[in-house]
Amino acid sequence: MEASTAMWTVAVVGAAVVYWFVWVMGAAEVKGKRAVNLKMGSITRDKVQDKYKQYWSFFLRNKEDISAASDDDKVPAFVDTFYNLVTDIYEWGWGQSFHFSPSLRGRSHRDATRLHEERAADLIAARPGHRVVDVGCGVGGPMRAIAAHSGANVVGITINEYQVARARAHNRKAGLDGLCEVVCGNFLEMPFPDSSFDGAYAIEATCHAPRLEDVYREVFRVLKPGALFVSYEWVTTPLYQASNPRHVETIRGIERGNALPGLRAQHDVAAVARQVGFEVADELDLALPPAEPWWIRLKMGRIAYWRNHLLVSLLTALRIAPKGVVEVHEMLYETARHLSDGGETGIFTPMHMILCRKPATN
Numbered sequence: 008m009e010a011s012t013a014m015w016t017v018a019v020v021g022a023a024v025v026y027w028f029v030w031v032m033g034a035a036e037v038k039g040k041r042a043v044n045l046k047m048g049s050i051t052r053d054k055v056q057d058k059y060k061q062y063w064s065f066f067l068r069n070k071e072d073i074s075a076a077s078d079d080d081k082v083p084a085f086v087d088t089f090y091n092l093v094t095d096i097y098e099w100g101w102g103q104s105f106h107f108s109p110s111l112r113g114r115s116h117r118d119a120t121r122l123h124e125e126r127a128a129d130l131i132a133a134r135p136g137h138r139v140v141d142v143g144c145g146v147g148g149p150m151r152a153i154a155a156h157s158g159a160n161v162v163g164i165t166i167n168e169y170q171v172a173r174a175r176a177h178n179r180k181a182g183l184d185g186l187c188e189v190v191c192g193n194f195l196e197m198p199f200p201d202s203s204f205d206g207a208y209a210i211e212a213t214c215h216a217p218r219l220e221d222v223y224r225e226v227f228r229v230l231k232p233g234a235l236f237v238s239y240e241w242v243t244t245p246l247y248q249a250s251n252p253r254h255v256e257t258i259r260g261i262e263r264g265n266a267l268p269g270l271r272a273q274h275d276v277a278a279v280a281r282q283v284g285f286e287v288a289d290e291l292d293l294a295l296p297p298a299e300p301w302w303i304r305l306k307m308g309r310i311a312y313w314r315n316h317l318l319v320s321l322l323t324a325l326r327i328a329p330k331g332v333v334e335v336h337e338m339l340y341e342t343a344r345h346l347s348d349g350g351e352t353g354i355f356t357p358m359h360m361i362l363c364r365k366p367a368t369n
């Protein structure tokens with residue numbers, strides 16, 4: 008073979024490999040967000056690294072410092088920064104639903120995710136004609152599944168402007184914009200009138216509130232008397248021992264990589280619900296057997312994380328992705344490790360379900 012032919016062959020094969028690596032392997036499970044399109048929400052390219060450093064130094068501090076009264080007020084702004092930094096990476100590497108679900112033998116992650124969401128809709132008896140609020144809606148994966156399953160109108164609220172735009176675009180694309188609405192706002196002060204919803208749900212979102220009672224009180228206020236609220240809560244389980252340094256490191260790792268002001272204990276949740284006026288209709292850790300482990304999906308993804316790391320490094324070197332993406336990706340990689348540890352040791356669950364009712368008469 009002539010030298011020039013050999014060079015062309017190498018170039019063509021090389022280009023095909025890069026194409027496959029970036030476009031095919033690098034595509035999210037739910038296509039629509041690719042590595043080459045990674046933005047950092049509404050943060051301008053030149054500010055990504057600084058914003059990441061600010062985020063990291065805030066959540067690196069002790070839980071006690073973050074939950075000092077003066078810093079509680081800063082939490083929503085840092086949570087907003089966090090979602091600017093991670094939303095595209097989540098969509099690219101996980102999908103449009105930013106939560107876990109029990110694994111289901113013989114079923115895809117996508118099915119398991121959808122069934123976990125539909126379960127929330129069934130628990131609050133959402134049906135056509137109902138207006139339901141999705142507290143902390145992300146880019147709306149659950150909202151679309153719940154609207155399609157139940158026929159209810161869903162209004163999602165998220166603190167992050169970029170997620171609002173993503174969720175609205177996905178709603179239009181799915182033909183569900185007639186049933187699904189998205190509002191940018193703080194779930195600690197929701198821009199909705201009293202008694203205006205027939206139901207409410209929160210999927211792995213209220214863990215971002217410095218005080219759970221503040222968000223539960225708001226949900227209570229906007230619900231009609233007799234209406235139901237279900238939440239899937241991130242909590243430590245009774246197996247967690249504050250005297251065990253490994254447990255503490257795992258929980259601290261989960262908190263700082265997920266913008267959490269401090270995980271609460273499982274047994275506190277019902278007490279908080281009652282404190283704000285709810286009746287507790289049911290409570291169950293959906294991660295307990297016979298449910299299959301939720302963290303399997305995280306562990307199975309390890310080869311993909313390594314590939315993603317190479318990809319974001321390459322894209323940053325080529326100045327396609329902004330500086331700082333590699334650090335954010337590394338943070339998520341570490342977080343995945345802490346989350347799997349939390350699941351395997353049983354000291355943490357991301358799906359403690361609580362079903363509450365606002366009493367029919369006050």
Ligand SMILES: C=C(CC[C@@H](C)[C@H]1CC[C@H]2C3=CC[C@H]4[C@H](C)[C@@H](O)CC[C@]4(C)[C@H]3CC[C@]12C)C(C)C
Nearest residue numbers: 096097100101105106211265312315339340342343
């Ligand atoms: C409820 C919350 C988010 C839960 C999960 C959706 C996310 C928690 C950790 C995330 C990830 C970790 C590893 C990433 C990986 C390194 C990357 O290559 C691709 C994306 C990840 C898999 C990413 C996806 C989303 C998570 C699983 C919190 C914030 C309350």
Ligand SMILES: C[S@@+](CC[C@H](N)C(=O)[O-])C[C@H]1O[C@@H](n2cnc3c(N)ncnc32)[C@H](O)[C@@H]1O
Nearest residue numbers: 104105106143144145165166193194210212215
């Ligand atoms: C882990 S995501 C879950 C999103 C969605 N429930 C899902 O399962 O796909 C948490 C969501 O809570 C939102 N959130 C966190 N703190 C908030 C606040 N104070 N007000 C409104 N939304 C908030 C985030 O913006 C994000 O959309």
